[in-house]
Every structure is written in structure tokens, then in C-alpha cells.
Amino acid sequence: MTRSTSTWALFLTVHSVLVGKMESVLKSANLPPLEWYDVLWALERAPGHRLRMHELAHLVVLSRSNLTRLVDRLEDAKLVEREPSVDDRRGAYCVLKPAGSALGKKMWPVYEKCIFELFNEHLSEKEDAALNAVLRRILAAARADKE
Amino acid sequence: MTRSTSTWALFLTVHSVLVGKMESVLKSANLPPLEWYDVLWALERAPGHRLRMHELAHLVVLSRSNLTRLVDRLEDAKLVEREPSVDDRRGAYCVLKPAGSALGKKMWPVYEKCIFELFNEHLSEKEDAALNAVLRRILAAARADKE
DNA sequence: TGATATTGGTTGCATTTGCAACTATCATAT
DNA sequence: ATATGATAGTTGCAAATGCAACCAATATCA
Numbered sequence: 001m002t003r004s005t006s007t008w009a010l011f012l013t014v015h016s017v018l019v020g021k022m023e024s025v026l027k028s029a030n031l032p033p034l035e036w037y038d039v040l041w042a043l044e045r046a047p048g049h050r051l052r053m054h055e056l057a058h059l060v061v062l063s064r065s066n067l068t069r070l071v072d073r074l075e076d077a078k079l080v081e082r083e084p085s086v087d088d089r090r091g092a093y094c095v096l097k098p099a100g101s102a103l104g105k106k107m108w109p110v111y112e113k114c115i116f117e118l119f120n121e122h123l124s125e126k127e128d129a130a131l132n133a134v135l136r137r138i139l140a141a142a143r144a145d146k147e
Numbered sequence: 148m149t150r151s152t153s154t155w156a157l158f159l160t161v162h163s164v165l166v167g168k169m170e171s172v173l174k175s176a177n178l179p180p181l182e183w184y185d186v187l188w189a190l191e192r193a194p195g196h197r198l199r200m201h202e203l204a205h206l207v208v209l210s211r212s213n214l215t216r217l218v219d220r221l222e223d224a225k226l227v228e229r230e231p232s233v234d235d236r237r238g239a240y241c242v243l244k245p246a247g248s249a250l251g252k253k254m255w256p257v258y259e260k261c262i263f264e265l266f267n268e269h270l271s272e273k274e275d276a277a278l279n280a281v282l283r284r285i286l287a288a289a290r291a292d293k294e
Numbered sequence: 295t296g297a298t299a300t301t302g303g304t305t306g307c308a309t310t311t312g313c314a315a316c317t318a319t320c321a322t323a324t
Numbered sequence: 325a326t327a328t329g330a331t332a333g334t335t336g337c338a339a340a341t342g343c344a345a346c347c348a349a350t351a352t353c354a
Contacts, residue, residue: 063342
């Protein structure tokens, strides 16, 4: 709890504070929350702008049931569409609609500005690279560990 | 959105995955969630094992109203107690009870093990120090910015 | 083939959250 | 003193979450 874990505590605090600020910036720009962007962006990158629900859940790190509701909301907002899968009739695809793509593009500059001002601006190139490497390693280990 | 922000994305993912894992370890050890620990630990360190509600809220990075409910639950669980402030009659102290202190001590080894296995173990001394410095800088900047 | 276990996804319910509104006290300044 | 504004904390209500239960559909394997 002395030095050995204080970095973790700091990590948690930085996360809360930064995410909190970003959410409030998005909100005051009349834009939806961060996780909407995550989904839109994941779909934007995906081949055919479509992903199976469980792939999407994994990418945005959300529980299945949570993703179900989130996609419900996105579908209500006409940003995405569910499409039953033909090869596996249990499954469904979540596919990005043009309006969803447009919203993503509208959110991005605002979000990017936040990321820059709150995060990147305070890192040198070297530090960014080092941090990236460390986080990658941590994530890989966590996911290797009986996911 | 290429390399320049991918570290931030990684940061978010690492946070979700690690916190998710830690919560599930705590749960399967029949222990309460992380934020309970945060509060108990903040009070443990505080002079007289007591803090004003708003100080506590700031330390654990929670909105006021959220902290109110969280303290409600902790009080129900007999872990803390509210005590009206004499010098400022609007305010209240949250004070740690022995049972709360005991629970904190019981949670700590479990939590510490998680932190070590998921986080610290994958960092060299140097990297930990560097990360610590970077996070500190980011947090300071975020808090300076019209808190 | 038929029994059993897995996987994909949704749903019900209880808990938690976020926000705005509200009460009460304190601070400041005429 | 009195109005004005800020601060401390709580509460009501709508929305989001976590979890376990649930319904398929698919895999596995005797």
C-alpha cells in the first residue's frame, strides 16, 4: 500500500477524473456518452461495418447483457441495426447505419480534443510509446490469465 | 486516431478488464466491491478516522449524491457512522467504525494480490516509477484545469 | 441417433447511477 | 440587519448495470 500499489491507485483516479471530464464535455456538446462512440467506432472499422454481438461485446469490454441494452438504445436511435445471422441462427449481427457513421464522425473531433488536452498533451513521444508498451503487456497478461 | 490516441484506448481497455477481474475476485471471496474498500481505506488514513462527506467524495472521486448513497449502505452495514459537524451545521462527518476497519483489513490481502498479479507484476521498478510520474502529471493537469 | 453440454443472445429484477431540485447553513456585502 | 450567493448534503426519479435465469441453436460424443 506504500509505493508498491500507489501507481494502481493513481491509475484508478486518473481514469475516473478523465472519463468524468470527457463525459461532461460530450454532454455539454449535446453528444451521447463515450460508450456509444466506442461501439460506433468498432463498427466503423469492422469489415462490412458489421460485427456479431459477442465480438462487439469483447471489443468494447462490456458484458453481454449490457451490450444487448446498449445496442437496443443505439437501434432506437436509428444508428445501428440488428440483422439475424444466417450461418448461425442463434446469433445476430450489429450493423452500422449511415446515421451511426455520421454521428461517430461528429463525435470524434470533440472526443479527440479531450484526449489530446487531458492525456496526450502531457506525454512526450517516448513516454507515450513506453506507456503503450506497458499497457499492452498488462492487457495481454490479463487476457491470457484464464479469460 | 492512429497511434496518437491508441494509448488512451488501451488505457480504457486495461481499466475495464482489470477492474472487472478484481471485482469478480472480490465477489467470489464474498467481499464487497472495490469502492467500499476505497472509502474504508480513505477513512483509515484520515486523522481521527473521520472525514467530511465532501472530502471523502473528492478522495474517492465520486459525485456527492453517489457518495451519500454509498455511505448509506456502509452505515447500514455498520461499517461507518455519520456524525453531525459542530462547527458547520450543514455538514456531517463520516467516521470509521471498528467493524469497518476490520473489513478493510480483511479485504486488503485479496485486493493486494489482485493488484500485484494483474498490474505490478508486469512492471519493472523503473517502469512503475515512470508510470507513476506520468499519471501524477496528467492528474495534476486535469485538476488544475478549472476543477 | 439421442443425451449432454456449450454458446449466442435476451430478459426480469434488484441494485446503482446521474442529474436536477431541494433544504439548510454559512459567507459576503451592502 | 438583510438580501444575495455559495456550499454541504440529501432525495426523487429516470436511466443504466450486474446477475442469474432463460430460450434457442449448435457441438460433442457415447
